[in-house]
Amino acid sequence: MKKLLMILGVLMLFSSCSTYYYSTLSSSEGVAEKDDFGDFVYENDSVKVVYSFFGYNLPIHITVINNSDQPLYVDWQRSALIIDDVATNYKQNKLTFDGNISANTLNYNRNFSSTDGSFNGSISLPDGVSFIPPKSRTDHTPMTLGDFSFDRIPKKSFTKVKFARENLAPSKINTMRFAEFNSPLKFRSYLTLYSGSLDPEKGKPFVLDQQFYISEVMKSAEIKPEEVYGYSNKRGDFFYYKKTKGSGFGAVMGTIAVCAACIAIDAAIPNAEDY
Numbered sequence: 001m002k003k004l005l006m007i008l009g010v011l012m013l014f015s016s017c018s019t020y021y022y023s024t025l026s027s028s029e030g031v032a033e034k035d036d037f038g039d040f041v042y043e044n045d046s047v048k049v050v051y052s053f054f055g056y057n058l059p060i061h062i063t064v065i066n067n068s069d070q071p072l073y074v075d076w077q078r079s080a081l082i083i084d085d086v087a088t089n090y091k092q093n094k095l096t097f098d099g100n101i102s103a104n105t106l107n108y109n110r111n112f113s114s115t116d117g118s119f120n121g122s123i124s125l126p127d128g129v130s131f132i133p134p135k136s137r138t139d140h141t142p143m144t145l146g147d148f149s150f151d152r153i154p155k156k157s158f159t160k161v162k163f164a165r166e167n168l169a170p171s172k173i174n175t176m177r178f179a180e181f182n183s184p185l186k187f188r189s190y191l192t193l194y195s196g197s198l199d200p201e202k203g204k205p206f207v208l209d210q211q212f213y214i215s216e217v218m219k220s221a222e223i224k225p226e227e228v229y230g231y232s233n234k235r236g237d238f239f240y241y242k243k244t245k246g247s248g249f250g251a252v253m254g255t256i257a258v259c260a261a262c263i264a265i266d267a268a269i270p271n272a273e274d275y
Contacts, residue, residue, distance in 0.1 A: 021150040021241045022218040022228055025053055028180050030188075030210035038235030042208060046195060047072060049208055052236035057146035059239070060189065064130065065137040070196045073203070074130040076142055078192040087190070090142040091128070129198070145185075148241045150217065153184065158219055165227045174219040183213040 032040040032051060040051040048065040055061075060081070066072040076090040130138045158174035165171060180186065188211045197203035218228075225231040230238030 017221065018242050018244045019151070019219060019221045020223065020225065021148070021243065022220075022225075022230065023058075023214050023239055023241070024216040024230065025212050025237045025239070026180075026215035027210060027212050031208060032210050034237060037233075038230070038237035040210065040212070040236065042210070043067075047193065049191065050236075051189065051210065051212075053212075053239050054230075054234050054236050055144075055239055057144050057148070057239070057241060059141050059144040061139065061141045061236075062189070062191070063137060063139050064132060064191075064193070066132040066134055068195065069134045071134065072132040073194040073198050074132070074138070074140070075192045075194065075198065076128055076130070076140075079142075080190045081143060082188040082190060083186070150184075150219070150241060151243050153217070161218075163218070163223070164229070165223060171223070173223060175216065176219075177216045178214060180213050180215075183215065184217070186211070186213040188212070 027034065027040055030042075032042040032049070035041050038052075038054070042049045044067075046066075046068040048063075048067055050063040050065075052061045052063070053059065064072070064074055078089065080087040080089045082088075130140055132138050153176065155174075158176050160172040161175040163171055163173040163175075178184065188209060191208040192205060193208070194203040194205050225240055228238075228240075229235075231240065
């Protein structure tokens with residue numbers, strides 16, 4: 001029993017700890033408007049385009065609906081994600097990026113403070129051209145932004161804000177809000193579409209250019225995704241990221257080594273039955 005308690009204590013000591021970062025996206029420039037579900041929507045008589053970013057690691061989910069009587073094509077090779085004025089077409093295999101922030105915050109003592117920080121990430125990309133028959137739709141997720149380093153944002157940048165948890169008592173959560181100019185991540189989605197034919201001489205190419213940015217980040221180790229309104233309602237302007245510390249090969253090997261030491265020490269200590 002003594003040996004077991006020691007091992008359990010070590011396992012608890014080396015257990016991992018996760019911090020969640022909940023983010024909200026906004027859009028200022030472009031043709032799409034945010035609807036009641038948080039999706040960014042553009043529509044005319046010919047086409048409807050819906051952007052949703054709901055999920056883990058900011059998936060860029062695009063729904064294109066053909067409202068016309070002509071075939072519609074989305075050329076992903078001639079469409080691009082643009083970060084910091086650097087365009088990468090949706091057909092590339094991988095893109096890495098870095099972001100910086102500079103922000104002012106006001107705490108409850110009404111004292112101002114300023115801070116600088118940065119983070120980075122990477123994107124995995126497929127390729128292809130989507131063909132959409134008349135009066136039909138296609139759903140496509142050309143990329144997912146991942147491996148955010150939100151933990152590089154200084155702790156003093158956050159301020160405690162009241163937060164209404166889903167089906168639970170209200171609490172406070174570390175929050176940081178951004179304007180477009182100081183957002184840690186700004187990006188544009190540039191879509192090239194063809195009506196009737198992929199041949200520019202036969203079809204009618206047109207472009208949709210939309211800009212997005214992170215307008216809020218909330219940080220918590222206690223509040224889980226299912227307790228957050230944006231997650232439970234699958235809002236299109238909401239995504240989350242999880243940072244886990246204390247896990248991985250090193251932590252496991254350390255736990256094994258210390259447990260082995262515990263077992264050895266336990267074996268060296270005589271049991272009460274020996275007396």
